[in-house]
Amino acid sequence: DHVICCGLFHFFNDLESVIKDVSRVLKKNGIFAFTVASNNHKKKYIKVETRSSIPIYKHSLGYIHGLLKNNRMQVLKEQSLLLKAEDK
Numbered sequence: 001d002h003v004i005c006c007g008l009f010h011f012f013n014d015l016e017s018v019i020k021d022v023s024r025v026l027k028k029n030g031i032f033a034f035t036v037a038s039n040n041h042k043k044k045y046i047k048v049e050t051r052s053s054i055p056i057y058k059h060s061l062g063y064i065h066g067l068l069k070n071n072r073m074q075v076l077k078e079q080s081l082l083l084k085a086e087d088k
Helices: 016-025 061-070
Strands: 002-005 031-034 045-048 056-060
Touching (some): 002 016, 016 061
Parallel strands (some): 002 031
Antiparallel strands (some): 045 056
């Protein structure tokens, strides 16, 4: 009925296979809740080097919306959170 994925997408560059698998296992009218670190670029994602040497990926909202649409999902609610943090 529900799939929750919070705090993970920023570790993956390409989310296509993840969204596809969620679409496959989610029941009709189920809810998929997730968080994403977004970027303002037109690129699908940008790689950000961190102080811990573990890169993170920021995904464009256009890329996310396109993946959802291609997998017959619709956005029910979108919320933005602004944080001031040091990536490096």
